[in-house]
Amino acid sequence: xxxxxxxxxxxxxxxxxxxxxxxFSMPWKREDFEKLIEDAGSRYFVAEIDGYVIGAxxxxxxxxxxxxxxxxxxxxxxxxxYSKKLMEAVIESGKETGxxxxxxxxxxxxxxxxxxxxxxxxxxxxxxxxxxxxxKEDAYVxxxxxxxxx
Ligand SMILES: CC(C)(COP(=O)(O)OP(=O)(O)OC[C@H]1O[C@@H](n2cnc3c(N)ncnc32)[C@H](O)[C@@H]1OP(=O)(O)O)[C@@H](O)C(=O)NCCC(=O)NCCS
Numbered sequence: 207x208x209x210x211x212x213x214x215x216x217x218x219x220x221x222x223x224x225x226x227x228x229x230f231s232m233p234w235k236r237e238d239f240e241k242l243i244e245d246a247g248s249r250y251f252v253a254e255i256d257g258y259v260i261g262a263x264x265x266x267x268x269x270x271x272x273x274x275x276x277x278x279x280x281x282x283x284x285x286x287x288y289s290k291k292l293m294e295a296v297i298e299s300g301k302e303t304g305x306x307x308x309x310x311x312x313x314x315x316x317x318x319x320x321x322x323x324x325x326x327x328x329x330x331x332x333x334x335x336x337x338x339x340x341x342k343e344d345a346y347v348x349x350x351x352x353x354x355x356x
Contacts, residue, residue, distance in 0.1 A: 207255050209288055211295035214243060214250045214262065221259045222252065229278050231340040242266070242275065249299055250275065253292045255283070263292050265300060265308060272300050274310035277319065284318070293326045297350070306352040311345035313338055323348050 214222060219239055226233040242250040242264060250264030261279040265272035274296075279289045297308065311334060312319045324330075328348040337345035 209253050209255060209260075209291050211251050211253050211292055214239070214252050214264070216240075216243065218252050218259055218262075222262050225259075225262065225278050225280055226276065228281070230276070234276060248275075249296070249303070251292065251296055251299070253279070253288055253295075261288055261292050263289075263296050265296060265305070267303065267305060268309075270305070270307070272297075272305040272308040274308055277322070289322050290325055293322065297326065297352070301352075306354050308350040310348050311337055312348065314344045314346055320346065323350075326350070327352075 219236055222239055223233070223236050226239075239250070242248045245266070247267035248264065251262065252259045253261035253263075260283040261277075263274070263277040265274050267273075277289065277293065279292070300306070300308070308328070309331075310323065310328070312323065314333070328350045331347045331349045334345040334347055336342055
């Protein structure tokens with residue numbers, strides 16, 4: 207079983223929306239994901255095993271920085287390191303568009319996500335108080351800055 211990471215397509219939207227609803231208390235809607243396909247400044251990827259989508263992640267170009275969007279791995283496929291491979295592929299793809307700096311927020315209680323982000327090189331840059339709703343919670347702000355090669 208090997209993991210394949212590729213850009214999200216319209217036919218993935220049902221599956222991606224389902225994962226979103228199962229894993230986030232304030233899930234993005236279908237239109238939000240459609241925008242990620244259509245917006246030239248966004249890249250969003252799915253991870254699949256034998257053609258079955260088991261995860262998703264991507265970024266939006268925010269004036270030269272990559273803002274990481276909605277990282278998710280289906281519950282049944284967690285604990286296998288797939289999210290790390292997915293995030294590494296996302297970050298690698300950014301180099302094609304000149305993105306070397308990434309930022310994200312994560313709930314302070316979300317240890318699996320924090321471990322993942324730190325494993326791919328993100329560093330904690332502080333706290334945004336009360337950033338999240340449902341439930342109300344602080345966010346850690348993380349940054350990854352990849353050295354540029356000329
Ligand atoms: C975050 C998420 C994508 C990680 O996916 P995953 O493929 O299971 O990640 P991994 O198996 O690589 O585990 C990541 C790390 O968290 C650790 N971990 C897993 N569950 C944990 C827990 N309950 N407490 C502490 N650490 C935990 C793992 O041991 C691993 O750390 P390691 O590499 O140092 O061993 C997945 O948990 C998920 O989809 N969560 C719901 C959506 C979400 O919260 N997304 C992030 C929003 S910011």
